[in-house]
Each structure stands twice: as structure tokens, then as C-alpha cells.
Amino acid sequence: MPTFVHMTRCDGCGHCVDICPSDIMHIDKTYRRAYNIEPSMCWECYSCVKACPQDAIDVRGYADFAPLGHSVRVKRDEQKGTIAWKIKFRNGTEKSFLSPITTKPWGTAIPKLADVPGPGKEMRDSQLLYNEPKYLRMDDGGLHTLESNGLKMTKGVVY
């Protein structure tokens, strides 16, 4: 059904509603808990599963091709900067995986461009973007142009 919500775990906080890219996690008006209102528009992207503070959301594979009896669970931790997966097969086999999600303390590494000195006229009139040319090669190399690379544009059939 792609995602589904465990009745006993969901407290109706709405984090899943807030994050779902497909707008399909909604709060049920009677039970005041979340549910997937349109399973055929669910990508099994796990955004809601990762966002749920109660671990209340799970995924059951698409009914038209996935048999029952499996699970793929996830724990995403911004403090530790990791994501942990546990896959359980229908036949009981289990596999676990752990990956980093960032190399920097969460939310600290991106500068505010309003605080950096603005570009001068020369840079505005050039083809350069912010942080260029330095970030192109992390050395003194410049931007490639047709001239620097000995190229031209020609009309017609070229293979």
C-alpha cells in the first residue's frame, strides 16, 4: 500500500504530512492519526518513514507485484550523521546497512551568500559564477572557453 501507519504508535503529530513530496500523508479526521490517502501515488521514497518521531510508519510493497511478509526499516540520525537500514526478506533472511548522510555537523557548513562580498563589475561581465574560478579546479586554473580549448561551433552533420 506502499506506506501504512501503525494505529498504536501514531500520535497524529503531522511530521509525515509536512514532509510527503506527494501530498498523500493526511490525518484521518476520526482517529486523528496519519494515513496514506492515495497509495498509487506513493513512490516508497521513505521521506515520511524517516521523519516519523514515533517509528509509526512502515512500507508494505506494492500489492500488484510484491508478496507479503517482508520489511525494510530505517533509522535516520542527523546528530550522528548516519542512516541505518534493516531488510527482512519473506523467507526470514536479514541484512543490515549503515551509511553516512553528511560529513559535517548538521546545519553548520553552508555559508550565507548575503554575508560574502558582492561581485564587482569585472566579474559580472565575465562568465564566472560564485566561487569561480577557484572552485572549478581548486587551483589557479581558469574557465574553459571555445578559445582556450581550440574549438568552434559549426552547423550541419557532425558525428
Added chain:
Amino acid sequence: MAYETIVEDGIDVLVVGAGLGGTGAAWEARFWGQDKKIVIAEKANIDRSGAVAQGLYAINCYMGTRWGENKPEDHVRYARTDLMGLVREDLLFDMARHVDSTVHQFEEWGLPIMKDPKTGRYLREGRWQIMIHGESYKPIVAEAAKKSADKVFNRICVTHLLMDDGKENRVAGAVGFNVRTGNYHVFKSKTVICGAGGASNIFKPRSVGEGSGRTWYAPWSSASAYGLMINAGAKMTQMENRIVLARFKDGYGPVGAYFLHLKTYTQNGLGQEFESTWFPELQKMVGKEYLDPEVSHLTHRPIPTCLRNHAMISEVNAGRGPIHMVTMKAFQDPHLEEVGWENFLGMTVGQAVLWAATDVDPKNENPELTTSEPYVMGSHATGSGAWCSGPEDISPPEYFWGYNRMTTIEGLFGAGDAVGGTPHAFSSGSFTEGRLAAKAACKYIDDGKAEGIVVSDEQIDRRRKEIYKPLEHYRIYRNAVVAGDVNPHYINPKQGLDRLQKLMDEYCGGVTVSYMTNEKLLSIGLKKLQIMEEDLQSLAAEDIHELLRAWELMHRHRAAECVTHHTLFRKETRWPGYYYRGDAMKLDDENWHVLTVSRRDPNNGEYTMEKAPCYHLVADEA
């Protein structure tokens, strides 16, 4: 209806759709426009929206010029070869010469990029691809965009672009509605950068029921990039160039890392290599210039994606399916096994769910592959999108009208799927295109091109009425029947989507007809699309969520119509394996080595088709 009208005025740069293209635009715009007002309108939540919402396990476009790995023109040649000659080489060269600076920034922002332990360089999956732990790719770039934007409006479904009432063919902002509150939002802006998405779900999917959400491209990629721009009268290019993906069956899990890094390979149902057996016949269709296995073997020039699809489709139709990916050998290595699984968990969890459900362990069993339904987009191995200006130091006159990545509408720029002729941009290239568009948009404003824009109340009111019409229609007619969805006065968005997918599949070369179409079929398809447009006037939405689906459907329908016109116009089979024109089964360079360009007149809905010259990048011998 009681919905409020909320006007955001005085915007300089409005970013519509904040996926990888839109976040790049918003981030960079602040540098060039330190005092400018930058606003984002996003259909979902910027932290998890767009095609990369779920994450990525590779960045597929990185030159590595710092290590002398590639030059920008190498990538242009690669994209040209893969797309059978027809790409915008000015835009591609421009993207490729800047993309590394984008990736180096990502690394600084905390995106984990894998390193080759021997060389210390980024770990290559293939010549252009580097491997990442990209589960949080989208939240990271979203943070960058949020740091630059003055305001981020999440959950706004943008339905139309606003046009200047004072000057013909100049953009003035956008309108839409809030998917939560239902309120009407008006964004008055000097420039608009369209970062909205390409099109999933315009062709009938292989799956039925629930599984139709397991599209290859995200189901929320609702062709809005095209719907918005075509409706405003922007010229479009290469819209016939839809893409079909060879992927793991049903889950559509990616195969790139499997082929390139894990060195797995394909075989038919009899356990035989099959691909090369189709090449002699295929060579007769496309010519030796486009398919020469010997040269490819000697020079490592890749066989175009569509031609490899063709071999797979033909082999299955010849009765020797299914096609298998031979994984059993590679997966005996525990490290490679880990890479194989994490590849899915990082970007297509549904494939891991499916293998768990069906007890497919690629260590013990070779999984099945299949070819997907067609998709229309502009950043993967295909280049549909708007006809945009290139940069002044590269573009020939036919490709240049003042501002990089500006469409044929003044002040309207594109990035990612919105820009035509730039395949193989992928995530990093789309972000880079956003950056280029942002710089150009700021220059456009600084040059005084956005002075004196007029937006009449009439235009704002007209769009408001149009937007809520499906809700109104539902309210008026729902009681004409006792209960249920069968109503002679309307169709709902799901019913409309089913109709669109079925007709595109049958008449425009979908999966059930093995991607085959012809002039007669396409003409019938266009008629059906026209009648469908009349029925879209009777679209009914029960609530705000259905109103979202209604507008997604209208964007999909418009994109589908444009795709069909383009497919009819190009009388050749340029990309066998993506689609076939049964009445013109050969590649025809004499007449069709050109880019197709269309424009829909917003006043009467008529399409004009034209051929634009195809320029190539060559060595300057002078």
C-alpha cells in the same frame, strides 16, 4: 469561495519549483543580487521535493578537470553520441565547464563523496559518474537555497505564469494555490526561473493499481515545467525525445552502478549474450556513423542508450526473454554486495522492498530487467524542454538572444528539466543550470529589462476563477447522482489521468505497443487529446488535494499534446529503443539532423513547428 488572495509583491527573482535546478537558482541568485528579493514557490516541502527527494547514490555529471580526467568538450561529445547527434552543444559545454565548481561546493557543504583509496580522488563509477552517500542530498541543497531566499513558500501548486499586460511576451510572475489552506497566491516578480519538473505518468505504466506509483521518475514530477511554459507561449524543443529506461523489473531500481562499478552484465532467458546480435540490423536503420560496434570497442565510445534498449526490446519480442542481470558473480564479493544494496537504499528503496518481498538475493539469483514506460524530461539521457538562449561567448546567433538560459519569453528562465537540448545534466548539472539562470536573471534586471511591468486585476481574477473551477464544478454537480464517481457531468483527476495514459500509450508509442507509432496514429491521438481538453473543462475536484491532482493532470495533458505534435513533425526514427515511427523506420540525417522547435499560440491553441539548425562543437583548425 472563501479562500483568501495573498499577494507577494516586489519580487526580483521568483523560483518556481525547488528541486536541484531551483535550489541552485535560489542559492546563486543571492550572490548576484545582494539586495534583490528572492522568493521560492515549491509544490511540496523543499527539504524533500523534486526528483532527488529520496536521495541519490551517484552524481552522474562530474568532469574531474582538476585531475585532468575530462574536458567539457569530452562530455559534449558523449551526450551528442548518446542522443544520436541532436543536442544543444552550447548549453552542454557551458554546463560542463561549470559543473565541477558545483560539486566541490557540495562536498564542502557536507555531502559525503566517496574517495578512491589509492588516488585520493573522487571514486569513479564510470567516466562521468562519482559515487556518493546521498541520502541527504536534497536536505543539504535545500538548506543552501533557504539561506539565500527571502521567503520560501512550501505547498504552493503553481498553476500559471503571470504575463505582463503592458508588454507582449514578457513574464510578470506566477499564480497558484496553497495545497493546505486552499488560499490563492499571487507572486508578482520581475523574473521567473522555472525549475519545475519533467513528466512521469503521461504514458500508461506497466504496473497496475498501487504499483503505478513506482514510476521510474517521481510521480510528483507532473510535467509542470512544460505545462507552465507551453501555456505561456514559450518555444519548446526536442519534446518528441522521450526516454525509456532499462531497469530492474517492477522496482525500476537503477542499473548504472551495476553495469559500471559492479561489472554485472545482461543475458537473455537462454543465458546468452544477445545485445550484439541485434547490431547488424540496427546499423542498417541508423547508419554506421551512429552504430559501429568495432569502433565503440576500440575507443570505448559508448553504444547509445536507446540502441541498447532496442536490443533488449527486440530480444524479448523474439521470444527469448526474460532479460537477466548477471549479479551472482559480483555479489560474492561482500564489498560489492554492500554497494549493490546501498545503491538502492540511497535512491530507490522500493527495489529493496521488492527483492525482500520476493526473496530475490542477487547473490543467489540473477534478477530480471525490463524496459519502462516512456518519460518526458530533460536532465537524464534525454533533452526535452524549453528553447533557451545560450551564453554569449559560445552560442551562434540562432541560439543567442541576450541572456543565458532565458526562454523565448522575456524574463522567463529555465533550469533542470525545463531546459531543452541539455541531456546528461543530472543532479549536479541541473543545480549548475540554476546557478547560470540566476546570474543571467539578475543581469536582466540590472540592465533595466524588467521596468514597467503591469499586471492587471483582470488577469489575477481570471486565473483565480480558472484555478478553483474544478472545486466549483464538483459542488454543482455531485448531487446529480446518488453516490460514487460515475457522473455524466464530470470526470475526476484519476479518471482523466487514466484516459491520458491510455491514449498516449496506444497512439504515441507506449509500452503496450512496443513503443511503435506512425502518422495516422499520432493524428488520431491529437484528436483525442483535443476532445480530452474539452472534458478538462468539466474536471471535478472533491477537495484541495484533488485540486492539486487536477492541475497536475492539466499540465500533463498539455505536455502530452506537445510531445505528440513533435513526434508527428519528426518524420524519422531517430532513437530506436525510445520510440519508432513505423512509417519512417530509418534515421534520416539529410532531412532531420535538426532540432525540432514548437510554439503553441496561447490565444488560439495552434501549434507552429519549425526546424532549428543543429550546431556541433569541433576543433578550430584556423
